[in-house]
Amino acid sequence: MEMHNHWCSASLFLIISCFVGFLSFPADAAVKKNQFDVVKNVSRLCHSKPIVTVNGTFPGPTIYAREGNRVLINVTDYAQYNLSINWHGLKQYRNGWADGPAYITRCPIKTGHSHTYDFNVTGQRGTLWWHAHILWLRATVYGAIVIMPKEGTPFPFPQPYQETNIVLGEWWNSDVETIVNLVNKLGLPPQTSDAHTINGKPGPLFPCSEKHTFAMEVDSGKTYLLRIVNAALNDELFFAIAGHNMTVVEIDAVYAKPFTTQAILIAPGQTTNVLVKADQSPSRYFMAARPFMDAPIPVDNKTVTAILQYKGIPNTVPPTLPQLPAPNDTNFALSYTSKLKSLNTPQYPAQVPLPVDRHLFYTIGLGQNPCPTCQNGTKLTASLNNITFVMPKIGLLQAHYFNISGVFRADFPGRPPVPFNYTGAPLTANLGTSLGTRLMELGNLIPRKTRLNST
Numbered sequence: 001m002e003m004h005n006h007w008c009s010a011s012l013f014l015i016i017s018c019f020v021g022f023l024s025f026p027a028d029a030a031v032k033k034n035q036f037d038v039v040k041n042v043s044r045l046c047h048s049k050p051i052v053t054v055n056g057t058f059p060g061p062t063i064y065a066r067e068g069n070r071v072l073i074n075v076t077d078y079a080q081y082n083l084s085i086n087w088h089g090l091k092q093y094r095n096g097w098a099d100g101p102a103y104i105t106r107c108p109i110k111t112g113h114s115h116t117y118d119f120n121v122t123g124q125r126g127t128l129w130w131h132a133h134i135l136w137l138r139a140t141v142y143g144a145i146v147i148m149p150k151e152g153t154p155f156p157f158p159q160p161y162q163e164t165n166i167v168l169g170e171w172w173n174s175d176v177e178t179i180v181n182l183v184n185k186l187g188l189p190p191q192t193s194d195a196h197t198i199n200g201k202p203g204p205l206f207p208c209s210e211k212h213t214f215a216m217e218v219d220s221g222k223t224y225l226l227r228i229v230n231a232a233l234n235d236e237l238f239f240a241i242a243g244h245n246m247t248v249v250e251i252d253a254v255y256a257k258p259f260t261t262q263a264i265l266i267a268p269g270q271t272t273n274v275l276v277k278a279d280q281s282p283s284r285y286f287m288a289a290r291p292f293m294d295a296p297i298p299v300d301n302k303t304v305t306a307i308l309q310y311k312g313i314p315n316t317v318p319p320t321l322p323q324l325p326a327p328n329d330t331n332f333a334l335s336y337t338s339k340l341k342s343l344n345t346p347q348y349p350a351q352v353p354l355p356v357d358r359h360l361f362y363t364i365g366l367g368q369n370p371c372p373t374c375q376n377g378t379k380l381t382a383s384l385n386n387i388t389f390v391m392p393k394i395g396l397l398q399a400h401y402f403n404i405s406g407v408f409r410a411d412f413p414g415r416p417p418v419p420f421n422y423t424g425a426p427l428t429a430n431l432g433t434s435l436g437t438r439l440m441e442l443g444n445l446i447p448r449k450t451r452l453n454s455t
Helices: 001-022 174-186 330-338 396-401
Strands: 031-044 045-054 063-066 070-077 087-088 113-118 126-132 142-148 163-171 195-198 215-218 221-228 235-239 244-250 252-260 263-266 269-275 284-292 304-312 356-360 364-370 378-384 387-389 434-436 451-455
Touching: 001 031, 063 070, 087 113, 087 434, 126 221, 126 269, 142 163, 163 235, 163 304, 195 304, 221 235, 221 263, 244 263, 263 269, 263 330
Parallel strands: 031 070, 063 142, 163 221, 215 304, 356 451, 387 434
Antiparallel strands: 031 045, 070 113, 087 126, 126 142, 163 195, 221 269, 235 263, 235 284, 244 252, 244 269, 284 304, 364 378, 378 387
16 A cells, blocks of 8 residues: 555656646647646535635636647646546547546546646547546536637538537535445445536526526527536436527537437536527526436436526516426437437548457446445445456556556456346346456557457
8 A cells, every 4th residue: 555655646746747847838829728726615505515626616617729739737736635637538649648537547636736637639629528537526626628620610510609608517515525435335325416507506496596597698599509518427417498499519529410409318428519599589598407317216306497598688587497308208318319420521520440350248337245334234336247346546557557567457358257137127136246456458459450349
């Protein structure tokens, strides 16, 4: 254990040393620099509590860049927790060090220390997001990433009049780290959130929330681009705007074949860009979101709202609520997801490799292991091919690069070692898992670039 902690401290010092000179270079138009200071404190739902935030905002600041930019973000951790930031969806070509899953690509930033993330935006344009990638800090430490096309390159859809970020999240009245530590001890699933949020605000349907309501003003007849991010921890969310259709044009920074819908379904960690035309009678309209769940699993099924307000309409006009799909509307979910297709034009082709070198079969779900100290004598645990991941004390990429033995095993199975009825309901058999830090090495399968098909 002492050796592991020493390694993390040493590697952090070396990385900071390397970047000091780096940041002293003259500013370049193609280099975007950002400063993240991790601090805390916020009030919602009649409850005030300290939370971890970036630069004092909830959600955190939006990162703006263009395709082809180099981005440098210096993160200084003033919180009581060690912390790392993940640039969710950004392709880190031969640059895994700049990605942020704690103890996977690197050790987290220690309290009172700084680290500069350095990456290039290559072959991507659209909406992504960033978030903490350690413990449950992602509940409050997150924000949008907006990548504009290269200078002079238009959108492959009608140019919007304006654009707005819509970041969907969650709020717990209690401290989230206390919650997750308690449920880990008890072996139970975590309690659901007390509210969902839109741009950090739950909306007027919740107590003490009239002033905690996001509002977007629009001009009649104009078209707006909404960049929607689902930063909720676990919930798939329906989102709709009363009286207005949405045209989906992009998913996860990939242009999509446009289609029109009255509601969208957005998974945790996913982004969706939609065009909305202010073509209704000038008034005030609710934007609303709530979870989709068609299994007997408890979720926070309350409705979060924000307001789309036509210019010149007074705040005294009561907004209209949209008709969201039912919480268990599987048919809508399947119909909606079947429409998500890449734009696939000569300028933006869908480059899917057709020959497959190796087939992988993964089962992802929950396991249940004996736990004498837990409330029911068992503990719920994440399962991937019947294996529960054990977090190392050294970053896995560091261990691989510096050839440090004993950190992981490179024998993760390409199929579940214990077959069972993977789609059976209720699922009661073979819930036990094995524990380990096990990886699958792909680069050595064949001497050329490996193409995989996973199920």
